[in-house]
Amino acid sequence: KQEVTQIPAALSVPEGENLVLNCSFTDSAIYNLQWFRQDPGKGLTSLLLIQSSQREQTSGRLNASLDKSSGRSTLYIAASQPGDSATYLCAVHSGNTPLVFGKGTRLSVIA
Amino acid sequence: GAGVSQSPSNKVTEKGKDVELRCDPISGHTALYWYRQSLGQGLEFLIYFQGNSAPDKSGLPSDRFSAERTGGSVSTLTIQRTQQEDSAVYLCASSLGLGQGRNEQFFGPGTRLTVL
Numbered sequence: 001k002q003e004v005t006q007i008p009a010a011l012s013v014p015e016g017e018n019l020v021l022n023c024s025f026t027d028s029a030i031y032n033l034q035w036f037r038q039d040p041g042k043g044l045t046s047l048l049l050i051q052s053s054q055r056e057q058t059s060g061r062l063n064a065s066l067d068k069s070s071g072r073s074t075l076y077i078a079a080s081q082p083g084d085s086a087t088y089l090c091a092v093h094s095g096n097t098p099l100v101f102g103k104g105t106r107l108s109v110i111a
Numbered sequence: 112g113a114g115v116s117q118s119p120s121n122k123v124t125e126k127g128k129d130v131e132l133r134c135d136p137i138s139g140h141t142a143l144y145w146y147r148q149s150l151g152q153g154l155e156f157l158i159y160f161q162g163n164s165a166p167d168k169s170g171l172p173s174d175r176f177s178a179e180r181t182g183g184s185v186s187t188l189t190i191q192r193t194q195q196e197d198s199a200v201y202l203c204a205s206s207l208g209l210g211q212g213r214n215e216q217f218f219g220p221g222t223r224l225t226v227l
Binding site: 043051089 | 142
């Protein structure tokens with residue numbers, strides 16, 4: 001059974017810092033991995049999707065990497081801003097269950 | 112519409128009543144998914160549809176939960192005889208399809224269900 005773990009559970013950083021969020025999964029036979037952002041009381045916004053054949057994806061200040069063999073992904077946020085404050089969720093698609101989610105990392109960027 | 116929509120946005124009901132939650136996927140998306148997010152918990156997969164068919168219903172928590180999708184578009188999630196532990200945010204997502212390159216999921220804003 002696929003399990004997804006995100007570390008840390010919460011993170012607080014001053015504005016302008018670069019930061020890394022970590023995601024690990026137990027079964028490396030995945031189709032893809034998706035990073036989401038969730039604001040309080042809101043739904044999920046898709047940030048980046050990495051197919052199993054890819055090693056990274058970039059969108060603006062965000063860069064996600066995937067090391068399938070070791071069961072790890074990282075989300076790198078450059079030059080963090082207060083507007084980046086949210087919960088970041090990692091999810092993997094392994095086929096039998098469309099998406100298995102981690103419990104998220106709650107990020108606070110302090111101005 | 113441009114995105115996935117869900118209704119109602121909030122629902123408060125009494126224990127024992129039935130509730131129906133609705134999801135309108137992005138136009139042209141053949142796959143539709145239901146998830147549940149309980150307070151302090153991660154997202155729990157409930158069920159997905161490819162077209163009008165639900166190949167895997169094992170994620171539904173009990174037989175009080177059912178879902179249907181008609182016309183390959185709108186889906187409803189029905190909870191019968193609601194219990195307090197059903198209180199959660201119910202999220203719907205859709206994707207172009209299930210295959211690689213088509214399975215990026217886009218989420219709606221959710222329905223917050225409170226069972227008193």
